[in-house]
Amino acid sequence: MRIRGLTVVYKTPAGELPAVRDIDMDLAPGTITGLVGESGSGKSTLALSLLNAVQPPGRISAGQIEIDGIGDVVKLRGDKLRQVRGGQIGYVFQAAQNSLNPLKTIGKQLLDLGRSHDVDNLRALVAEAKELLGRMGLDGARVLDSYQHELSGGMRQRVGIMFALVLNAHLVVLDEPTTALDVITQANILEIVRDIHAERNLTTLVITHDIGVVAEVADRLAVMYGGQLVEQGPVRDVLGEPQHPYTRGLIQAIPRLTGDISEAHALPGRPPNLSTIPTEGCVFRERCPLRMDICETVEPPLVSGSGRLVACHAVADTPAKGTKATTGVSGGLTSSRVRSGIGEERAAGGDDVNPPETPTEEEQS
Numbered sequence: 001m002r003i004r005g006l007t008v009v010y011k012t013p014a015g016e017l018p019a020v021r022d023i024d025m026d027l028a029p030g031t032i033t034g035l036v037g038e039s040g041s042g043k044s045t046l047a048l049s050l051l052n053a054v055q056p057p058g059r060i061s062a063g064q065i066e067i068d069g070i071g072d073v074v075k076l077r078g079d080k081l082r083q084v085r086g087g088q089i090g091y092v093f094q095a096a097q098n099s100l101n102p103l104k105t106i107g108k109q110l111l112d113l114g115r116s117h118d119v120d121n122l123r124a125l126v127a128e129a130k131e132l133l134g135r136m137g138l139d140g141a142r143v144l145d146s147y148q149h150e151l152s153g154g155m156r157q158r159v160g161i162m163f164a165l166v167l168n169a170h171l172v173v174l175d176e177p178t179t180a181l182d183v184i185t186q187a188n189i190l191e192i193v194r195d196i197h198a199e200r201n202l203t204t205l206v207i208t209h210d211i212g213v214v215a216e217v218a219d220r221l222a223v224m225y226g227g228q229l230v231e232q233g234p235v236r237d238v239l240g241e242p243q244h245p246y247t248r249g250l251i252q253a254i255p256r257l258t259g260d261i262s263e264a265h266a267l268p269g270r271p272p273n274l275s276t277i278p279t280e281g282c283v284f285r286e287r288c289p290l291r292m293d294i295c296e297t298v299e300p301p302l303v304s305g306s307g308r309l310v311a312c313h314a315v316a317d318t319p320a321k322g323t324k325a326t327t328g329v330s331g332g333l334t335s336s337r338v339r340s341g342i343g344e345e346r347a348a349g350g351d352d353v354n355p356p357e358t359p360t361e362e363e364q365s
């Protein structure tokens with residue numbers, strides 16, 4: 001999946017405001033990408049766009065979402081769009097454990113899904129559902145005969161995953177798959193996500209505000225703030241050596257089991273909402289310890305280096321003359337790896353480092 005220039009706006013009393021702005025992102029086949037960010041950063045809006053399922057008062061106002069073999073999802077309408085949803089892209093909704101129909105058994109809901117996708121062989125569909133549920137440690141026949149209130153939260157979440165996969169989707173989006181589950185069930189669900197992803201060679205996007213979840217399952221990590229992607233890269237690199245001050249802040253806010261508890265620092269301030277997202281300059285500057293004058297007016301481009309994409313003036317450049325760089329985040333940000341990556345692009349491409357249209361093969365791997 002290649003997302004280019006994706007912008008999604010919501011109609012508000014102050015006019016249409018972007019919740020997702022000019023996003024470029026690739027989901028490479030066979031990878032699990034984690035998308036993290038605080039509440040309100042635009043994760044669910046981005047995820048719904050992937051199915052062209054943003055509802056009024058929202059709409060996709062610009063961009064393309066190309067999927068191999070399908071084309072641009074943004075342009076799909078009617079029957080074709082309905083077939084792609086579920087058939088090619090499976091979606092496990094936020095709080096999936098509460099999104100089942102309370103008045104119908106799971107089996108009845110499965111048959112409804114099959115009929116709405118013109119599945120001829122409903123018996124085979126039921127067999128596939130049982131097999132998937134069995135694969136996730138459940139008694140398929142019993143679950144299909146149950147109403148949602150007869151199942152635990154973890155069981156319902158597994159039913160949600162079954163619904164996303166039963167039509168053989170190859171691209172799967174899981175929105176907060178483990179929220180509201182206890183830690184044991186959480187670990188269990190993540191193991192299932194990993195196993196089924198590998199077995200079926202899926203392309204998976206896991207949306208979460210919990211970096212721990214991403215560390216468990218993802219190959220790649222994308223960090224979102226104020227409707228924009230501020231850092232992307234291989235999960236180990238981003239977590240091991242975060243470069244954007246927001247990513248660093250998110251990681252520093254996690255309390256450790258070992259070491260000094262006082263080492264965990266909450267990110268100061270609050271994330272912006274639609275009406276307070278800055279319309280020029282850097283979206284993160286209000287909370288940034290490395291804020292410089294340039295951040296007020298110039299939006300930092302997403303710059304690539306060493307397989308990483310980062311949108312930060314402080315990472316991309318030494319502070320320009322006359323700017324006031326505030327220190328406070330140490331290490332990593334000015335690492336020679338980033339500098340040399342950016343330096344190489346400058347040498348090759350002139351003064352301006354523009355966001356790359358397509359990440360290189362090295363970046364994707």
Ligand SMILES: Nc1ncnc2c1ncn2[C@@H]1O[C@H](COP(=O)(O)OP(=O)(O)OP(=O)(O)O)[C@@H](O)[C@H]1O
Pocket residue numbers: 010011019037038039040041042043044045046056057058209272273274
């Ligand atoms: N139907 C809507 N109408 C107006 N604004 C909306 C609507 N849905 C979302 N928004 C706004 O869009 C922004 C992004 O919301 P979104 O739900 O995509 O974020 P999120 O990162 O998924 O948050 P959460 O983790 O809380 O679900 C927020 O400022 C939110 O208030």
